[in-house]
Amino acid sequence: MPRGMQVLFLEPPESYAVRPHQGTLASADSPKPPSRPDRRLRSALALTALILAAAPLLAQDTRQVIEPHIPPTCALLDAHLSAPNGRLSPSAEQNIDTARIQAALDACTAGHAVELRGSSQANAFLAGPLQLRPGVTLLVDAGVTLLASRDPRLYDLTPGSCGIVDGHGHGCKPLILADRAPGSAIMGDGVIDGRGGDTLLGQNQSWWDLAHVAKITNRYQNCFRLVIVRHSDNFTLYRITLHNSPNFHVSVEQTDGFTAWGVKIDTPRTARNTDGIDPSSSTNVSILYSWIRDGDDNVAIKAGSNGPSTHITVAHDHFYSGHGMSIGSETNGGVSAVRVDDLTIDGADNGIRIKSDPSRGGLVRDVSYDDICMRDVKNPILLTPAYSAATGNLLPQYRDITLRDVHILTPGRITIDGLDDNHKITLTLDNVFADSLQPASLHAAFADITVGPNAGNLIPFGQDVHVTRAPGSHPGTPLDCGGRFAPFPSDAAKP
Secondary structure, eight states, X not given: OOTTOOOOOSSOOGGGTOOOOSSSOOOTTOOOOOOOOHHHHHHHHHTHXXXXXXXXXXXXXXXXXXXXXXXXXXXXXXXXXXXGGGOOOTTGGGOOOHHHHHHHHHHOOXXXXXXXXXXXXXXXXXXXXXXXXTTOEEEEOTTOEEXXXXXXXXXXSSTTOSSSEESSOOOBOOSEEXXXXXTOEEESSSEEEOOTTSBOTTSSSBHHHHHHHHHHHTOEEOXXXXXXXXXXXXXXXXXXXXXXXXXXSEEEESOEXXXXXXXXXXXXXXXXXXXXXXXXXXXEEEEESOEEEOSSOSEEEBOOTTOOEEEEXXXXXXXXXXXXXXXXXXXXXXXXXXXXXXXXXXXXXXXXXXXXXXXXXXXXXXXXXXXXXXXXXXXXXXXXXXXXXXXXXXXXXXXXXXXXEEEEOSXXXXXXXXXXXXXXXXXXXXXXXXXXXXXXXXXXXXXXEEEXXXXXXXXXXXXXXXXXXXXXXXXXXXXOOXXXXXXXXXXXXXX
């Protein structure tokens, strides 16, 4: 059990699957989050009194996070469009709902929701950029899809700046922006579809095609992000499915208090730069009971020139295709007090990942990974200060990193590297098991490592690697991952 724990979610509340709602939001089919193993639950319950009395805080979100609730409706908007299999007719592409949705958001009072409702004849809304207001929720009902317009001109920050490849990037507004909108939210069992793989209006390529062109030409894509949360404390994502973003799905910037609960992010692994949820220079972040598959980092915690990221919890989640549970690459603002707990990673390129380089590195400390199951992951553990060949004087350093009760079920490459002798990684491996581990698949350098008290079978070696056995060490037992690898929820949108 991590030190200083205050955020309590030992078991998902019964209301997760079914809860009352005065509108039309259907919730009975929402999948329940997985139960934690009995061993860990008994241990957690036994320590609850101690936890509640603990002083703040060495790791994780400092808030007492509970399941969000859906607020009462202030405006009920009916869908006018039909989108079979997520497709609109050419004529329907001109029927933009942006103005009426934005007008409802602007008129809504804090503590209420603008609800998007469908019917048997119409199930879709079509919009360009929308802006949330303080305390106001955008609620997308089950069976309803909010489709992003394919017209790049709607997203221009300056005339002609979006939907192109150039030498600058950052030319697009997001589909949904919460900027200085504390207490705002996006909720519901519906879908928000960025349509990243669909051909842009007036062009012969998709947003994802632009991303590929940018990669092979070493230039910058101008593709919009699905959701940006900026300076918007206590923002909530609840039960929504985010699908096919042209770029990052959710960027959280300079925000104190962000909760994602029961969120599904569903985008193909081939879609470049489609990160799931990226907290950046933010604090008190919880990403809980969620399912993420995409084409880049499932979660990436970043800290650049805008300041540190700290007190972050990622718990009870399932990751599938993607680049894993990442910290970085920007860490020069400092990352600390991060807890990752009860996570399964199934089929990703990377698993537990900390990445930076001397052009954007900084101190990453007090990070714990506990109760992690991985399979079919190419790089189950990838801790590197050499993410790129860039040079500079912002040197990465990783300290007080703990892996506890981690089980890697299939072969993969393990990298545990510090930068140099003056910037070693300090790491604890407690009951970490890697099945079918081969010495050729393990690389370690510039590391001070403590193994135990449950030794596991991962004992790194390499240049300037020093391993210390914890007092009273014994062999340990691999974490039981039976039943942990659940399929992606069937009610989510399909790529």
